[in-house]
Structures are given as C-alpha cells and as structure tokens.
Amino acid sequence: MFVVAARPNFMKAAPVLAAMRARQGEDDDVRFSPFVVHTGQHYDAGLSDVFFEQLSLPRPDRDLGVGSGSHAVQTAEVMRALEPVVLEQRPDLVLVFGDVNSTLAAALVAAKLGVPLGHVEAGLRSGDRAMPEEVNRLLTDQLADLLFVTERSGLANLAREGVDPGRVHFVGNTMIDALLAHRERFAQAAPLGELGLTPGEYACVTFHRPSNVDGEASLTRLCGLLRELAARLPVVFPVHPRTRARIEALGLGASLAGAAGLTLTEPLDYLSFMGLVAQARLVMTDSGGIQEETSVLGVPCLTLRETTERPVTVAEGTNRLVPPGDPAAALAAVDDVLARPHPAPAAIELWDGCAAGRIVDVLVRYLGARPTEAGDT
Numbered sequence: 444m445f446v447v448a449a450r451p452n453f454m455k456a457a458p459v460l461a462a463m464r465a466r467q468g469e470d471d472d473v474r475f476s477p478f479v480v481h482t483g484q485h486y487d488a489g490l491s492d493v494f495f496e497q498l499s500l501p502r503p504d505r506d507l508g509v510g511s512g513s514h515a516v517q518t519a520e521v522m523r524a525l526e527p528v529v530l531e532q533r534p535d536l537v538l539v540f541g542d543v544n545s546t547l548a549a550a551l552v553a554a555k556l557g558v559p560l561g562h563v564e565a566g567l568r569s570g571d572r573a574m575p576e577e578v579n580r581l582l583t584d585q586l587a588d589l590l591f592v593t594e595r596s597g598l599a600n601l602a603r604e605g606v607d608p609g610r611v612h613f614v615g616n617t618m619i620d621a622l623l624a625h626r627e628r629f630a631q632a633a634p635l636g637e638l639g640l641t642p643g644e645y646a647c648v649t650f651h652r653p654s655n656v657d658g659e660a661s662l663t664r665l666c667g668l669l670r671e672l673a674a675r676l677p678v679v680f681p682v683h684p685r686t687r688a689r690i691e692a693l694g695l696g697a698s699l700a701g702a703a704g705l706t707l708t709e710p711l712d713y714l715s716f717m718g719l720v721a722q723a724r725l726v727m728t729d730s731g732g733i734q735e736e737t738s739v740l741g742v743p744c745l746t747l748r749e750t751t752e753r754p755v756t757v758a759e760g761t762n763r764l765v766p767p768g769d770p771a772a773a774l775a776a777v778d779d780v781l782a783r784p785h786p787a788p789a790a791i792e793l794w795d796g797c798a799a800g801r802i803v804d805v806l807v808r809y810l811g812a813r814p815t816e817a818g819d820t
C-alpha cells in the first residue's frame with residue numbers, strides 16, 4: 444500500500460510504482476499488487492491531479508479527502524480515515540514517502556496494526572525540531588521496518604538514533620529518478636516565452652516554510668528581498684497557497700505586483716516548474732527537494748534557511764544556506780553567484796536514476812521471505 448499525500452510525495456512514489464511494473468515484466472516469479480491511497484492533504488488540482496497525470500501515476504485506489512487543518516487535526520484525520528482501509532486491504536507492507544504530516548500519520552496506523560512499514564527518504568535530519576517535518580522524520584524512522592536512505596548523512600543519523608542497521612538500505616534518491624526520467628520533456632514544457640524570460644538569465648524562487656512566510660516580520664523581509672533580487676535579474680515566483688494566503692492577509696500583494704521584473708504565478712505543474720528551474724541562472728528557495736534537484740541540474744541554489752536536512756547538496760552540490768534574517772547576506776550571495784561561471788551538475792552517490800529499482804530489490808527479498816495470503820490478486 445502506497446500512501447501519498449502532498450506535492451513532494453508524488454515524484455518520490457511514481458518511480459517506485461514504475462520499477463514494480465518493470466520488475467514484474469522481467470520476472471514471472473514476482474507479483475506486486477500496489478494499492479495507492481491519497482490522503483488528500485494536497486487537494487488543489489494544481490498541487491495534486493496534474494502531478495498524477497505528468498508522472499503517469501495511476502489514479503488513487505482510495506482518496507481519503509482529508510484536506511487542511513492544524514497539525515493535530517490533519518494528522519488525526521489521516522489516521523482515522525486510513526485505519527479502516529488498512530484493515531480492509533490487509534497489505535503486506537505500507538510504504539510512506541518524505542516527511543509530511545500524512546507520512547507520520549500513516550506510519551502510526553501501520554505500526555499499531557502490526558503492518559510492516561517502509562519509509563522512502565529516511566534518515567534526513569535538520570537538527571531543528573521547530574520544523575514540523577523534522578518531528579515527522581524522527582518518529583516515522585523509529586517506526587519503520589525498512590528505511591530507504593537517500594544520502595550518507597542519513598546512515599550516520601540513523602546509527603546515532605539507535606536504528607538497527609539491518610533495517611537501513613542506502614538506495615539513492617527516487618525524486619532524482621523522476622527528474623532523470625522526465626528531463627528531456629522539461630525544456631519544451633517551461634513557459635519561458637509566456638513569461639518573457641530568456642534561458643540562463645532569470646531567477647526562479649519558491650517559499651512556503653512557516654518560518655519564512657507565516658510571521659509578518661519574516662514575510663515582509665522576504666518580500667523586500669525579492670524586490671531587490673528582481674532589480675538584479677528577472678524573477679519568477681510560483682506562489683504556494685500557504686504563502687499566497689499570508690501575502691493577502693498581510694496586505695503585501697500590491698508591493699510585489701508593482702515590483703518591476705518580478706512575476707508571480709500560480710503553483711506550476713511538474714514539467715513546467717522543472718523546466719523553469721533547469722534553465723534558471725539561480726534558484727532561491729526554502730524547499731527541501733529543490734535543493735536536491737538544482738544540484739543534479741547544476742543550477743546554483745540559495746536556500747533561505749538556517750539548516751538543511753540534505754547536507755550532501757551543500758558539500759557536493761550547488762546549494763548554499765543563506766540566513767533568512769539577513770537580506771544583505773542573501774543579496775551578497777546572489778552577487779557572488781552572478782559573478783561566477785555556471786556550475787557543473789553534481790554527481791552525487793547513487794543519485795543515478797536507479798534508486799527505485801534498488802528499493803524494489805529490497806522489497807522482493809523482504810516480501811518474498813514473508814508468507815502471502817492465498818488467493819490475493
């Protein structure tokens with residue numbers, strides 16, 4: 444049973460489903476019957492449906508329609524809605540992705556029902572428990588039977604937390620599998636002409652972390668930084684619904700709309716967004732996954748956060764942390780990027796497009812060693 448929930452889950456799950464289909468085609472002894480549950484944490488068509496279409500994800504077998512809410516409400520609602528589905532389907536394994544509230548909710552349901560749990564993107568740690576995602580990561584990993592790790596820092600983190608190394612599998616990054624599989628389609632999909640942008644001569648920015656967008660002081664500072672950035676080069680800013688709501692609530696929309704060189708858009712589909720990122724001169728973000736994607740694409744990334752749970756992107760990739768409270772430092776980093784030649788794509792260990800296949804290898808061994816129920820299809 445695949446449990447997916449929010450935008451960053453979809454591109455991590457799609458390659459695993461594709462690898463299962465491929466393995467079944469190659470080996471008559473292997474049979475998977477994936478059952479896809481969408482919790483409905485992200486329900487807007489632009490954050491969900493279009494990703495299913497572009498990534499060739501099958502329509503969910505069950506949509507829980509949980510929607511938004513406080514952390515406690517959202518997590519509890521996913522648990523309440525998922526438990527009967529797990530009881531009814533009795534899966535051999537529940538597979539969860541990333542670090543969103545639904546990831547932890549599904550992990551708790553599986554663990555309490557005694558269903559084995561696999562966690563794709565295990566072991567990442569920012570060290571900052573004020574991030575809701577850090578809490579979700581820590582607890583999901585404590586419950587998981589199979590932990591699929593994307594980068595070596597995850598192995599050290601899990602060892603430090605006492606996780607049995609026999610449960611841990613360093614497989615690489617399934618989100619990078621999706622990127623490499625779709626890369627040829629990015630260039631045509633990017634709406635550069637529509638937005639009046641020239642390849643290699645604009646910045647692409649995204650912000651949605653509560654620490655940057657929820658508070659008035661931080662969001663006002665961020666808007667000022669974006670205006671300064673747009674004075675240096677054209678900027679395109681696909682705005683996450685959380686950020687849009689805060690901009691409107693704080694009356695900051697007019698100052699952004701009036702800034703020359705700054706274009707705000709609705710959230711973009713996967714191919715259009717990755718096409719924009721791939722051809723950008725630089726990216727500024729507070730996202731997790733974009734730090735990884737820019738590294739593989741060889742696009743400089745300035746991450747407006749104090750910490751990262753993805754240190755390999757700083758050590759070996761194109762990522763640099765910029766303190767969110769210091770716009771002058773952020774602009775100095777921008778100027779530094781603009782003064783340097785464009786970096787080369789990073790070759791990060793096991794980020795080679797084959798991570799999902801390694802996960803399926805582990806699943807074949809793990810599930811093959813467990814008795815399956817007679818008569819299942």
Ligand code: UD1
Pocket residue numbers: 449450451484485486487490511512542543544545575576651683684685688731
């Ligand atoms: C969630 C994840 C975050 C991930 C992000 C990617 C958690 C704790 N956070 O944050 O890790 O990086 O997704 O996008 O799980 N909304 C809509 N339409 C939607 C979904 C949300 O308008 O389809 C609005 C709602 O007003 C909601 C707000 O966005 O209150 C936040 O949504 P929520 O799912 O709580 O968290 P994200 O900020 O999207």
